[in-house]
Amino acid sequence: MHGHKERRDLAASALLVLLLLAGWAYGKKKTADTSPFIFLAGTDDLHKGCGGKLEVLKEGLAFTCPSGSVTLPFSGITVLQYRPDVSKAVMDMKIPWKVPPQLSRVRENKYFTVVCNDEGKIRAMVLQVDSNTLIPYLAEIELRSGKTVQVWRSYDEFQ
Numbered sequence: 001m002h003g004h005k006e007r008r009d010l011a012a013s014a015l016l017v018l019l020l021l022a023g024w025a026y027g028k029k030k031t032a033d034t035s036p037f038i039f040l041a042g043t044d045d046l047h048k049g050c051g052g053k054l055e056v057l058k059e060g061l062a063f064t065c066p067s068g069s070v071t072l073p074f075s076g077i078t079v080l081q082y083r084p085d086v087s088k089a090v091m092d093m094k095i096p097w098k099v100p101p102q103l104s105r106v107r108e109n110k111y112f113t114v115v116c117n118d119e120g121k122i123r124a125m126v127l128q129v130d131s132n133t134l135i136p137y138l139a140e141i142e143l144r145s146g147k148t149v150q151v152w153r154s155y156d157e158f159q
Contacts, residue, residue: 001110012100036133040111041086042125044070048099056140061114065123070117070125073100076147079115079124082134083152086113086126095124116150 035051045068052065060073081087086101090113103111109131113122138149 001008032058033064036129037065037112038128039063039065039067039070039099040126041097041099042070042101043096043098044068044125045098046070049143054076054129054137056137057143058144061141062126070123071119072114072123072125073118074147075146076116076118076123077114078117079113080141080145080147080149081111081113081151082109082138082149083111083113083130084109086111090115090124093122094123101126 007081032094035053036053037054039046039052040048046065047067050065052063052069053063055062059075060071061085062069063079065133074107081090084106090099093115095115103126110128112127112129112134113124114126115122117123120128138151141147141149
């Protein structure tokens, strides 16, 4: 009888380990499926809310999502901002938005705005991204572009 209880305990332990591993794998998959960058506005024909990835390339920034991609060359970038809204200066520009910004102003930074003069044509994109995701990109963007990303550090700073 003693061996039967040990086998039952071993089976219960094995089942518990399998359940824990399955939960961990599900959590990893769910996290991997969630795109950290979400397209909210821009001059290119992408769907609002399209989640994708941002790449810092040698010559520019590339955002890719299921509805398409946008590449903005560093040589033409005039604005790089990370703030709780889209700045008045950007809103006052004559940008030919295909998807205009309709963002809610928030207390923390969450909108990464890039404006570019691409061979005489003004192009822009606004991506929603949390600071933990964007911060590792900032140094590389500044290094490769030779431009400074304007980051608002407090709510009161931009009012």
